[in-house]
Amino acid sequence: MNYILKDENAVYYECGFSCDNEIFLRLGSEAFFLTDSRYLTEAREFIKDAEVVLMDRRDPFKVARELIRKSHIKSLVYNPLEWSVDEFEKLSSKLSISFKKSINFSQKKRIIKDEKELDILRTAAILGAKAFDNFAKYITTDGFGLSEKRLFNVAQNVFGDYGELELSFAPIVAFDENAAKPHALPSSKILEQDMLLLLDAGVKYKRYCSDRTRTACADEFLKFDKFAKFKNSKIQKVYDTVRFAQEASIKKARAGVAASEIDKAGRDVIEKAGYGDFFIHSTGHGVGLDIHELPVIGARSKDVIKENMVFTIEPGIYIPNEFGIRIEDTVIAKENGVEVIG
Secondary structure, eight states, rough: EEEEEEOHHHHHHHOOOOOOOSSEETTTTTTEEOOGGGGHHHHHHOSSSEEEEOTTBBBTTTTHHHHHHTOOSSSEEEEGGGOOOHHHHHTTTTTTTTEEEEEHHHHHHBBBOOHHHHHHHHHHHHHHHHHHHHHHHHHIIIIIOOHHHHHHHHHHHHHTTTTTTTOOOOEEEGGGGGGGGGOOOOSOOOOOOEEEEEEEEEEEETEEEEEEEEEEESSOOOOOOOOOSSSSSOOOOOOOOHHHHHHHHHHHOOTTSSSHHHHHHHHHHHTTTGGGGGGOOSSEOOOOOSEEEEEESSSTTOOOTTTEEEEEEEEEEEEETTTEEEEEEEEEETTTTTEEOO
């Protein structure tokens, strides 16, 4: 297959290096990494299995067009989500070949992880879990009386290990009613004893992401485990329902199972408890170089799980103006179940 890529993670997967101004071309048996002079030295040092080519800064697509013409190919696959209308017109308008759309074709290529990738993802998960423990320690010693906004900034530093690691995404730190928003933005609300605290965060290791969510009672014994205890009986009931739902989905997940069945297993638990209308997102998503990739673990997903697919299982219940609860782990699919890496 002949194809062109611009997405950084997609390009990194192909050749071991990427930057913010690049084009990757696979033309028959040849591969080319095009970039400008700012990145040439590093590209030549790190890239494998591709020829590094200098771009024309005035016309970034000029060299790409020349290579495509020289190859005499008749068609080129591209992901339309990577291109602006203007960029695609500049590339394609001067070429007399067939351009074939294929949404997320790079993610489809890397949906099953090899053993090296799995080991990297396990390490990312371990580093992420350690950061959850460190953040819990900070809360118990210095966190009470601070706002969500302040603790959001603390979480960025703790999960980034003060500059040693990149984050998978901006962490979510939410108290009580703000936790009822699945992707809550930090507010000025102050953390007090016994408040509900939802934390969703992850780190990158060798560019691969971790992803985890815990919901806990913020007290002097705070731990981000999966057996949280709350003084409020309604919160406790909802929390236990979410935990049972996650357990049901984890139990269902394995190679050969439809992703929609994993979603259904947990959703049935939540619906039976009377909270079906408050589970407002899919059960999970793939994790790898991108924090959200394939497979999709949802009710309408057409994906069938295969061994060594990596994805999250994260049911949640969100009661507006009251509270929200989510429990999330990342898992590796195996023939007889899943390996929970946290």
